[in-house]
Amino acid sequence: MGKEKRRTTQQDIARMTGVSQATVSMVLNNRDDGEIRIPQETRDRVLAAIQSTGYVANPIARSLISQDNRIFGVFTYESVFPSEDLDFYHPFLAGIERRAEQLGYDLVLFTSSPVVDGGRKIFHAGSRLRLADGCVVLGRRVDRAELARLVAEGFPFVSVGRRDDVAAGPVAAVGADYVSAVAELVRRTGGLGHRTVAFVGEGAGPESSADRWAGFAAGVADAGVRSVRLRAKGRDAGEVLDSLVEHGATAMFVEDPDDTAALVEECGRRGVRIPEDVSLVELGGSPPRTARATPDFTGFRIPREEMGAQAVDLLARILGGDRGPRTRLLPCRIVAGATLAAPRSTP
Amino acid sequence: MGKEKRRTTQQDIARMTGVSQATVSMVLNNRDDGEIRIPQETRDRVLAAIQSTGYVANPIARSLISQDNRIFGVFTYESVFPSEDLDFYHPFLAGIERRAEQLGYDLVLFTSSPVVDGGRKIFHAGSRLRLADGCVVLGRRVDRAELARLVAEGFPFVSVGRRDDVAAGPVAAVGADYVSAVAELVRRTGGLGHRTVAFVGEGAGPESSADRWAGFAAGVADAGVRSVRLRAKGRDAGEVLDSLVEHGATAMFVEDPDDTAALVEECGRRGVRIPEDVSLVELGGSPPRTARATPDFTGFRIPREEMGAQAVDLLARILGGDRGPRTRLLPCRIVAGATLAAPRSTP
DNA sequence: CTTCTTAGATAATAGCTATTATCAGTCGAC
DNA sequence: GTCGACTGATAATAGCTATTATCTAAGAAG
Structure with missing residues (x-):
C-alpha cells in the first residue's frame, strides 16, 4: 500500500498563508471583478506558496463544478x-x-x-x-x-x-461529398468521348455506397451517356469484364478497391490495356494501401x-x-x- | 445558450423511487455487506428507475471520491x-x-x-x-x-x-536492450570471420546511442576482433568508406539510418557489393520507412x-x-x- | 412493560474547488 | 456617536457520489 501522501490542496495553501481557501481560489483564478478585492500583498503571499508547492488545481473538482471538462x-x-x-x-x-x-x-x-x-x-x-x-x-x-x-x-x-x-x-x-465527386468524374469521362459507362459494385447498402451510386447516376444524366450497373459480388473479374464488353462500356467506375485490383489483374491477363482499351475510375477514395506498384488510379480522395x-x-x-x-x-x-x-x- | 437540461442524478432517481440518494448509490454498487441491507423489492424498484432513465453515475464525482480515475x-x-x-x-x-x-x-x-x-x-x-x-x-x-x-x-x-x-x-x-542486441550482432560478425569491424556514428550523447556503442564494445571484446569508430557527422559517405578501407575493416555497424542510406548509395557508385565486398549491419532498430526497394538489412528490431x-x-x-x-x-x-x-x- | 436486537433505511459528511452571501473592521461625513 | 460606504476577507454552499454514523420501527427476549 503506497500510502501516497495526499495531494496539496487549496486548503493547504490557505493554512500556509493564513488566508481562507476561498481567497486561494480567487487568487488562483485572477479574480478581480468589482466585488472581489484582494490587495497585491496578499496575492503575492498566496502566489509564493503556490509556486513553492507547485500546486495545481485538481481538474476533477473543477469539472464537477463547471460541468465541463475540456x-x-x-x-x-x-x-x-x-x-x-x-x-x-x-x-x-x-x-x-x-x-x-x-x-x-x-x-x-x-x-x-x-x-x-x-x-x-x-x-x-x-x-x-x-x-x-x-x-x-x-x-x-x-x-x-x-x-x-x-x-x-x-x-x-x-x-x-x-x-x-x-x-x-x-x-x-x-x-x-461522394455524390459530387463521383458525378464530376462521370462528367469528365463523358467529356472525353465515352458513350457508355459502367458502375461496378452494389451502389446500395452502406450510406457511402448509395452515395457513390447517386453521384454516378447524376453524372450520367449530366453527361448524357448510357450507363450500366455490374454487380461484382460473387462474380469473378472475368465475368465482370465480359459483361462490360457485352454492354459496350468503355469506362468502369469501381466501388471496391478489392474489385479494382482483381479487374486490373484480369485486364493484364487478357492484354487489355488501361486506359488505352478501357478506362478505370477508382471510387475507394483512399490512397493505395500497399506499397506495391499500382497504377496511378483516376479517382478522388476523401478529405479524412x-x-x-x-x-x-x-x-x-x-x-x-x-x-x-x-x-x-x-x-x-x-x-x-x-x-x-x-x-x-x-x- | 443551449440551456442543456440537467443530467439525471442519483437524487432524481431517489425522488422517483421514494428512497434516499444513499440507497440509490448502494443499489447501484450492489452493496450487500453485513451492514448494508436492502430488500430485493426496493432494489428492483430502484433498478427499474435506473433502467428507464438510462442513468449512469457521473464518473467525475466518482473520481473525486475514489481519488482515482481509471x-x-x-x-x-x-x-x-x-x-x-x-x-x-x-x-x-x-x-x-x-x-x-x-x-x-x-x-x-x-x-x-x-x-x-x-x-x-x-x-x-x-x-x-x-x-x-x-x-x-x-x-x-x-x-x-x-x-x-x-x-x-x-x-x-x-x-x-x-x-x-x-x-x-x-x-x-x-x-x-540495445546493448545485448548490438553485442550479439558483433559476435555473429566475428563468428563469420571478420577481423576488423567499424562503428559508424557518434556512440555518445543520447542514451540510445551510448548503448549501441557499449554493446558494440562488449561484442568486440567477446569476439576478440579489432574495432574502429568512424564519425559520420559532417563527413560524406565517401570519406567514411575511405576510412573504412584504410583501417582494413570488413564490416560496418551503422547507427543512423540516414548514414546507412548514404553509404549504400556510395557503395553502389563505387561498385562495392554488399555483403560480398563489405558487410553492413543496421543499428536503427526500425523496419525501413520508405516503401522503395532497400536491401534486407541485417540488424535488430526495437520491440516498440x-x-x-x-x-x-x-x-x-x-x-x-x-x-x-x-x-x-x-x-x-x-x-x-x-x-x-x-x-x-x-x- | 422494558430492553435488546435487527432490518431497513436515512442524514450527514468527505472529497476539492468556485461562487455567493455575509461579516468585521475602518474611515468619513453628519 | 451614528450611519453609511467601502475594504478585505471569510463562512457557507453547490456540484455528485460513496461511505459512515445514525435513526426508526418492529419484533424478540426477558
Missing part, C-alpha cells in the same frame, strides 16, 4: 492503433488531434469500453462517456441504436462519416483529416450553444490519375 | 498522429492501447498542453495532468527537468525509452509495441503499490537480413 471523447468501434485499422483511422485522428490542440481540449480514448461481439459498446454499466464534454464517433461500423441513444440522452456528439438520421432526429455529422478537424470544430460549436447547421459535407479532391483517357474509337 | 495519460512531446511522427509513435501506442484495454483503463492524450518552442510542456498553469491516475511519457526528446518534477511531485509515471536517472531518483521506465504494453503494465503495478523493480529492459529481435556475410578473404 475533454473530447473519441469513440471508435475498433481499436485505433493496430496496423490493419491504422490506415483508416489515422487521417481522421490527425485532424481531430490538430483541432483539439488548437481549441485547448484534451482527448480521451474510451479503450475501457467492453467489447461485445467484435465491436465496442458506448453504453454499458459504468460507462465513462461523461468524462468527456462531447464525443466524436468514428468507425466503419457505427451502431445506429447507440447513436439514437446518444441523441435521446442529449449527449453532444458528432459522427464522422455516418450522417443518416436516427429515430430521434438528425445526427450532427461530418461527411464527404479535414473531416476529423471539422468534426471537432462542430462539436465545439455545439457545446457553445451554436444552433447553426449540424451537418457538414466536405468536398473530395479529384485525382486526375492515369487510368482515364479517351476511348479507343471515338464515334 | 485513466492513464499519454504524454507525448510532439503531436501523435501527423504522418512524420506516426511511424515512431504508432507501435508504442498500439501496445499502450492494447494493454489499457485489457486492464480497463481509458487513455487521455494531453493535446491541450501548450507548445513551447517546439515541444509540449507537461507542467503549466492549468495542467490537467491529474486527470490521469498515472502517465506514460513518450517521445524522442524527453525533458529531464520535467521528469524530475514528476518524480518530485510523486506523480506515477513510466517513461518509455528514456530510463536514465534524474535528480530525485530512478525513473520507472521501459527500455529496449511490447514496450508500450509493458509500460502500461508497469504503471498499473506501481499504482497498485507494487514495490518491485521499476525498470524493464526488453530484448530486441535480431534480424538476420542479407547484408552480413563472411568477408571476402578469410585469413
